[in-house]
Amino acid sequence: MLNCTAKYRIILIVVLALPLVGQAQGIDSIEFSFIPKSIRFGVDLLGMGKSFAKDDLTQYELTADIKFNKLLIDFDYGIEERDRLFDDGLYNVQGSYYRIGADISLTKPEDKGSVIFFGLRYGKANFDNSLGYVVNDVFGENMRNFTVNGVKASWYELTGGTKVKIWKPLWLGFTCRFKFGMKYDESDVLIPHDVPGYGKADEKSYWGFNYYLFYNIPFNKGRQSKKVLK
């Protein structure tokens, strides 16, 4: 039986997918080109906002995508540090991550001011985590500290989102991420709670969101693809 959160997630997946499917049905041709049209560099505004708003979180992410007509090759790199304070203890995680993957644009060719996409990513993180706590039970009071460095984790993502031109080279966009297939180094010292770039390590699947501000650099317009396959 599904719990409330699982039901909610399934409904949201369907609802989020609807506009993308609608767009896909409007596409009647696929353009192929191996000549890059543009490159976009972006910064995650959501992570930056959280970093400013919260004392216990630092999260910065840079992204880049190269556009080949309908295909976008994506690369993200981020750093994250998080403290989780709980009764009688503190958990800390810090590390970096990257994601690499591709998106397919569902936008019609004449709509050059926006991109609607879906795609796949492979994510990998390398992080250190530590846990310090005091336990008071029938065996008395005990203070312990554990640190595990160089933990590696990997996962996959289904992505969907949009990028819209705001002003000249500036674009805004968001990416919804359905993360799954989390694997991390097993440790007999400490079980990680957070994985940078992924979220809670014990969640088999996880949602993620990014709001990006992009700077778009178009390549030579004279070399645009001419080949259109119907």
Place this chain on the structure above:
Amino acid sequence: MARKIFLYGLVMITLLSCLDDADCTVEGTTVVNIAFIKKSLLEADTLEFVNITLEGSDSIFYEKDTTESISLPINTHQTQMPITMNLEDGSSFHLTLQYGVVPRLISEDCGLEFRIEGLTIASHDFDSVALVDPSLEDEITTNVELYR
């Protein structure tokens, strides 16, 4: 169209923000269940305890109690726990459990849990001992059987 979806996404993300609620599900237990068996008959053995003591704890367990199985807390401060069982007939038995302790933060609200791994019998003075289930996954399953 993309601009509409961009705005639509803002609304969806606001709704999805509530998915990060804390889930206090624990994956194991720190209680070991021990059953007593009559070696000759292979049936439950009822013991009359004066008390049971655990090294490292001032607490007394099963004082003036009669039972055929016991449940004891694992000492998560150590990786070994000597147990002394004093019986009404004046005899006493010893059992030392050995294990690994791996902490895990469940969430800020739920706190820590300790996963007990690789439970083994380090020593004992019963006739024989059987490690039935070394994984402490629930508080019901018998982990150790002691024969006398």
